[in-house]
Amino acid sequence: MPRVALLLLLLLPACSGMPATREADRAHIAGRTWVITGASSGIGRGVAERAGALGANVVLAARRAEALEEVAGVIRASGGQALVVPTDVSDANAVEALAHAAERRFGRIDVWLNNAGVASIGRFEEIPVAEHARTVAVNLTGVIHGTHAALRRFRAQGFGVLMNTASVESYVPLAYHASYAATKHGIRGLDNALRQEMRLAGLRERVRLVTIMPWTVDTPFWGNAANRTGRQPTGPLMDSARDVADAIVWAGVHAHAGEFAVGAKALGATVAAQLAPGPAAAFSAGVIHRMQMEDAPPAPNTAGNLFAPSPERSRVEGGYR
Secondary structure, three states, X not given: OHHHHHHHHHHXXXXXXOOOOOHHHHHHHOOOEEEEEOOOOHHHHHHHHHHHHOOOEEEEEOOOHHHHHHHHHHHHHOOOEEEEOOOOOOOHHHHHHHHHHHXXXXXXXXXXXXXXXXXXXXXXXXXXXXXXXXXXXXXXXXXXXXXXXXXXXXXXXXXXXXXXXXXXXXOOOOXXXXXXXXXXXXXXXXXXXXXXXXXXXOOOOOEEEEEEEEOOEEOOHXXXXXXXXOEOOOOOOOEEHHHHHHHHXXXXXXXXXXXXXXXXXXXXXXXXXXHOHHHHHHHHHHHHHHHHHHHOOEOOOEOXXXXXXXXXXXXXXXXXX
């Protein structure tokens, strides 16, 4: 069995296919209201722009109002509607206010994507404990806040799609990503429990809860992450952020309740982790150690965007591939 897992991992460079939305999907997206956290850059911005281009009402949430206004301009120019609601997802009251703002403007919420995420990269004990705590506050507590706001409304109206962005690291945690990996495991556990609650309430298919499981993605995340390694943060075989974002929009229309591995690389990694978790983790650890701690170019230590928004230009693709 370990040989099968190793073979899957070695074949990952040849695997990249993932679903994409088509013009026919417009009928299922136009006029629906999508709430997207982490919408100022990366995957969140890509989802917002794609859903907006297909006619969605898009509610944009992140800390940077000016970056959100830029995304809103792109959406309006493509024919969608956009509402900007600056939000720190670690604040439960702010997330509830986000939901109220969406309802006031568009009447109801159809799709909610919890996508905001941060990280501090380095040896666990060399990262300040405040950075670990902030990673948990945004990545996991923020998802709990958004999930709580969305599910209450979806239960009341009897339908809705909730998508929570986890990661392949929910199955294969990477060395030097300890707190980040912990939050992604937490999201997967949260969603698995909630799907059972939905099943017991007879709502599992009417209120679809989809756990998004991307592979490593080329977004501004790598430049924005807190970094205690002394080297530029990096990851293996990155997927295109726009391709991943398009696949997530597709999942909002087509995916069944459950886990959605975004592309063949993500699927291969999760299967390998289930077939042979020990060898898969050891293989991944060796790869990330070489890339991050030996081969990456020098870079200064920084708290990144953990405690204050990044001043970097808002964009979907990171340019790190």
